[in-house]
Amino acid sequence: MSNSGAQPLSPWRWLGVPLVQVVVATFVFALPLRFWGFSLPEPLFALPVVFAWAVIRPSMLAPVGVMIIGVYLDLLWGSPLGLWAVCLLLPYGLVLGGRAMLAGQGRLIMWAWFCAATALALGAGYLFTMLDAQNAPDPISVGWQFLATIVLYPFADLLIDLFEDADVRFR
Amino acid sequence: MSYRDNPLGELRVPLTWTAGIVFIVVLITSVAVLLSDRREVFDTDDYGRPRTLSDKVMAPVGDALSTPGRLTGQSVDGVRGYFFAVSENRRLRADLKEMQQWRDVAIALRDTNERYRAALGLKTDPPIPMASARIVTDSRGPFANSRLANAGSEAGIKPGNPVMSENGLVGRVVGVTEGVSRVLLLTDVASRTPVMIDRTNSRAILTGDGGPNPKLEYLRGQDPVRNGDRVLTSGDGGVFPRGLPVGIAVKGLDNRWRVVLASDKAAVDFVRILLFQDFTQVANRAGLEKIEVPLPTPGASTLPPLAPVAPPPAAASATTAVKPSRPAQTGAPREQ
Numbered sequence: 001m002s003n004s005g006a007q008p009l010s011p012w013r014w015l016g017v018p019l020v021q022v023v024v025a026t027f028v029f030a031l032p033l034r035f036w037g038f039s040l041p042e043p044l045f046a047l048p049v050v051f052a053w054a055v056i057r058p059s060m061l062a063p064v065g066v067m068i069i070g071v072y073l074d075l076l077w078g079s080p081l082g083l084w085a086v087c088l089l090l091p092y093g094l095v096l097g098g099r100a101m102l103a104g105q106g107r108l109i110m111w112a113w114f115c116a117a118t119a120l121a122l123g124a125g126y127l128f129t130m131l132d133a134q135n136a137p138d139p140i141s142v143g144w145q146f147l148a149t150i151v152l153y154p155f156a157d158l159l160i161d162l163f164e165d166a167d168v169r170f171r
Numbered sequence: 172m173s174y175r176d177n178p179l180g181e182l183r184v185p186l187t188w189t190a191g192i193v194f195i196v197v198l199i200t201s202v203a204v205l206l207s208d209r210r211e212v213f214d215t216d217d218y219g220r221p222r223t224l225s226d227k228v229m230a231p232v233g234d235a236l237s238t239p240g241r242l243t244g245q246s247v248d249g250v251r252g253y254f255f256a257v258s259e260n261r262r263l264r265a266d267l268k269e270m271q272q273w274r275d276v277a278i279a280l281r282d283t284n285e286r287y288r289a290a291l292g293l294k295t296d297p298p299i300p301m302a303s304a305r306i307v308t309d310s311r312g313p314f315a316n317s318r319l320a321n322a323g324s325e326a327g328i329k330p331g332n333p334v335m336s337e338n339g340l341v342g343r344v345v346g347v348t349e350g351v352s353r354v355l356l357l358t359d360v361a362s363r364t365p366v367m368i369d370r371t372n373s374r375a376i377l378t379g380d381g382g383p384n385p386k387l388e389y390l391r392g393q394d395p396v397r398n399g400d401r402v403l404t405s406g407d408g409g410v411f412p413r414g415l416p417v418g419i420a421v422k423g424l425d426n427r428w429r430v431v432l433a434s435d436k437a438a439v440d441f442v443r444i445l446l447f448q449d450f451t452q453v454a455n456r457a458g459l460e461k462i463e464v465p466l467p468t469p470g471a472s473t474l475p476p477l478a479p480v481a482p483p484p485a486a487a488s489a490t491t492a493v494k495p496s497r498p499a500q501t502g503a504p505r506e507q
Contacts, residue, residue: 031233032309032318033240034438042312058190063197070201075225077310078317078345078353082205089198096194122313128205129314129381133361138382141313 014056014163015065018049022069030076043148044121046073048156050088051117054095055102055110055156056163066092080132087125091117107157114153122146218330218346222353230319230351233307241440299412300446302326304352306439313381316359317342320442323350331410333445339416339433340364340404341442352444357385357417357432366417366430367405368396374405377417377430384429387420396420402430412447 025045033040046069053062070085077084095102095117102113122142130136252259288295304322322328324347332344334354342362346353355362362379366387373395375387390396400420406413416433423429 027229027232027308028236030308030310031237031240032306032438032440033237034244037438039309039311039438042310058187060186060190060193062190063194067197067201071204075222076229076308077312077315078355078359079310079312079315080205081208081219081221082201082203083314085201086198086205089194089201093194093198096191125314129360135360135378135380137313137360138380141381145313 011061015061018159019065022046022049023072041148042145043152046088047118047121047149048152050092051095051114052156052159054092055160058096083128087121090124091120094120111153114156115150118146118149222346223348226319226351226353227348230307230321234321237307302328302444302446304442304444316356318354320352320354323347323352325349327446328352328444333411333447335443336434336439338436339418341434341439365405365407366402369401369403371395384431387428387430396428398422
């Protein structure tokens with residue numbers, strides 16, 4: 001019988017590895033590659049990870065990890081420094097606050113929550129960019145990024161399945 | 172015993188609260204970072220050390236990672252060229268026939284143009300030196316559209332330099348360090364470019380919004396633009412040289428005038444960075460900011476005191492014309 005549930009969850013396994021995966025995946029999708037004349041989409045790979053971190057358990061390191069990912073996205077994409085950190089922390093806080101409601105929910109409901117978290121992140125990005133640049137971003141482009149991100153929910157589901165029961169204190 | 176009853180469950184509340192406090196602290200820190208960041212510093216040399224360092228690290232990594240994709244694309248193009256050589260040859264022959272006629276027209280026009288310039292005594296713009304670079308990363312999201320090019324300060328590139336592909340204007344340099352430059356695309360939500368409609372000479376500001384087709388704002392004049400009009404840089408403000416091709420004007424779905432960018436005709440993998448100096452680069456901004464300007468004294472005249480004028484000789488005053496200190500403005504046409 002496995003006694004892994006009684007052991008403390010190593011931060012490197014559930015925070016470090018996904019963070020590195022997000023960094024690599026985002027960088028690969030930022031390469032100037034074209035396939036049949038079309039460039040790659042630009043989904044928010046960070047959002048499934050941020051969502052899963054908030055669902056798995058409250059943590060002191062996770063918000064710092066979210067901020068690191070956000071600053072990395074700003075430096076890579078050239079957006080104002082701090083924009084994506086704030087845009088990712090807001091859905092993290094929302095999901096963390098609603099953990100009790102999310103417990104035991106089916107995949108479809110979880111996906112709906114993921115869509116809401118994505119909408120919050122992009123909505124915040126829209127608002128902050130509009131205030132900063134004094135110019136409204138194109139809603140269609142925001143919509144495309146929303147669609148490209150919500151299809152990534154299976155990755156969040158996989159991460160939740162892997163680590164949700166790993167720490168018995170937060171079941 | 173259920174998991175809820177285990178003694179470790181007591182640890183849940185303090186850790187949850189601590190995690191919540193850390194979350195709030197990190198959120199406040201991020202908001203502070205966001206508020207302290209100013210996108211207008213892109214216009215100066217003050218690009219910021221974090222961005223400079225990250226660009227320096229990301230550019231070679233992006234260059235290395237994009238190499239397989241680039242080589243594959245070149246191979247596919249080679250194979251395609253081999254299989255479509257006959258049709259391509261036919262098309263090129265037709266193009267060449269048309270271009271030969273245009274060449275004769277161009278030679279005649281150049282000759283006429285040179286004679287007009289000589290007759291009017293116009294001073295032409297000096298040729299603008301250029302630096303070539305390859306794009307190594309590309310962000311296409313709704314909130315930021317920028318690219319990293321693998322040439323930097325060692326090539327003489329400075330913030331503000333216009334960036335062109337083989338088809339048209341791509342954007343301008345907003346940050347430079349050794350070996351890498353960040354290019355703000357025309358489609359970026361923070362991009363503003365003074366442009367003109369080629370047909371009517373009407374001015375407008377090309378405003379990016381994160382979508383593929385930036386908007387034409389502040390259009391002046393009656394019926395200043397029509398579908399299919401060519402849009403060029405106006406050179407107003409001195410940021411861009413005049414006449415760089417930008418794209419074609421089209422009416423958008425939102426009933427606003429937009430521009431289909433000329434640079435979108437093909438993938439932007441290689442770019443030319445024009446080492447064009449705008450007014451803000453020519454002026455030493457840092458030096459100007461250090462100069463202490465004395466506060467105006469209330470009631471004092473803001474004009475310099477007039478120089479004492481010597482009384483003209485009585486005999487000569489009636490016949491000698493006063494020579495102006497600066498040449499008077501004439502109606503001579505200025506160079507466009």
